[in-house]
Amino acid sequence: MIQKINGVPGKISQTTAKGAISLQLDRQATDNKIEKNETITITGKSEQAVLQTATYALLREHLGQLNKGETLVQMAQERRIFMLDMGRKFFSKETILSFIDVLSFAQFNFLQLHFSENEGFRIACDTAPEIVSDDFLSKADVIEIIQYAQCCGIEIIPDFDSPGHLKQLLKNRPEWQLEKKNAEGEFEKNPTALDITNPEAVEFILSIYKEYAALFSSSTYFHIGADEFVDFDEMEAYPQLQDYAKEVYGESAEGIDAFVGYVNRIIEAINGFGFIPQVWNDGFFRLNRAEVVKLSEAVEITYWTKWNQHMAPVSTFIDRGYTVINFNDNYFYYVLGEHAGYTYPTYEKIIDSWTPDMWPQEQVVAVDTTQLPGVAVAVWADRPDAQTQEEVLLHVSEIFFAVMQKQMGDVFITKDALTAFLATILK
Template identity: 35%
Template sequence: MMERGVVLDCARKVYSSDFIFRLLDVMELTHFTHLQLHFSDNEGYRIESDVCPELVSADHFTKAEILEFQRYAKQKQITIIPELDSPGHLQHFLRVYPQFRLDESIKCAADITDPRFVAHIKSLITEVLTLFSDSPVFHLGCDEVIDWDRVAYLPSRVQTCLSATNQVDYINDLAEVVEQKGKRARIWNDGCYRKKTENRLKSSIEIAYWTRWHKEMAPVDTFLEHHHPLFNYNDNDLYFVLGEAAGYTYPSVEKLRDFTPAKFAQQQWDTTHRSKGFYFSIWGDHPEALDEDMILTKITPLLTELATK
């Protein structure tokens, strides 16, 4: 069955438990099947942790709350997917663990060649996998690790760390942790198969294809050619970015009438119709731009329109 999902960035904007329940109610009414919780980012780590309690932000969901969200979602036949983003989007993590920083000039990315860092991330993944035991999918992030146009100007050690081989080894290694638990690993598309280079990314890894804003990012067809399960997170049509940051504008019902699950970012089309589903994303770039009631008021007609797709 095709996945019809919502991504909620609860790392950059703090949401109440009540909002999660209300969002699940709207999703049920509009026939959405999956809620992806993006709970870790530069601004915070928003889920209780026994493994790394010092990492947890002051405003966070307790494990008991997460279990209650899952129980409520299950009643509505909605699956909750956790997303723990690395090795980029780690500014908060690196404030707590500065020893894992890739380079002093880079605030948000960690050194993936440091086995201590990898062990740290694996321990968090294992904890979250246990907490979300009913979810068949774990999203590993792996997007926007660095501004790739800057790489040539960075120290040679950093360039080596960021090699395609090291990147793929890191992703495959984390995916193995997920798959050993009987789950499926999913990542964002933008860091893989860049410049059409061949790599050894496991074909079982699912791709959340959100953008091709840079010329070196691989097109949709590349992931299909490598037999990756593909999901449409089209940022041109399906991104609801608070404060309309980063050049985005709030999508409208009129705009979404032209959307189909085969229409990917930058006017790419899946002519084979092998996409496994699509996701509407609520990003918290400017968290104070809209309150919870305003968000639900704005997105409900949008999800209603997408219910027809």
């Protein structure tokens, strides 16, 4: 990192020897801190915090803003996450490593790799090699990404979405596609939705989770999706789900209960693999559904939207005791091609308008570092050719630094200075 911003190798010491930067781990420390005298000493509460604080020190020193004496490094929330949709659009190993460099300087500590989508599956697969897209990462590539991220104080979150968003996996398995009853009363296949009433289909998906649980075994979290399975306001158009729910959960059950039951089964499996599972919010505790089956408590919620009037507000999940992460689509969804009514977020908009208590659709919730521990920026490649990998990297990097400054409550870098800094580390 020193070489990236200064152009010459630097010296870092983790012992009593003096280097340009000395790194110290103190698990009893109350704060992460920087002390600048003849050299720079970094003290962090964890290995990850040491590395993150060191890159922050390098950034401020490069900008000529690191004062003599002690500087405390404090964030409003513990987790800063970047989610990359590499399912719809292929991102090379080299581009992902460059993202990690930028994330480290911007104090983001998680990179979520959304590697499966309707349009592609981007990591080599032993269980079902035929589902893998032409452009993909080898498992050796992924291991290198994981290890490089660890060196930068960043943890990877694997992200495999089911039971929706599965067109790539189901295109050669039409017998596992869920059937929908159309307006004419005829049944047609939904190419993106798994028939969760089919035991063989469910076991196949579980085998995919198992394979990637092994690959990402060093990760704490595993995102299992569970969004946009079907139009949740049209559950009655899936009589197969209705019948299955009543058979398994009783006569008062409806199609939504079949869905929640499936998600709970995946949650149980992911817990068993040693991860904390995460799901999107849009399908759960909907205001127009009386669920018999309740979402497992052993999961975190990544809250991205309340665009539909029937979606539960953030308060519903908070009141039920869930840990909730803020994926505010109004500010932090970078949707390629500005598809679905989105516009690209900007550095200026976040600096001028967003604060950590702001959630989607103008919901305001006071920051709670325990139950609401994080904020996330997401790239969704809805129109994958709208920008190149390099364009996405450059433009989204600006967003990271805007979020960092608002998390710190200290706006210290101008847009021009940031542009120059990014040109230095991305050259």
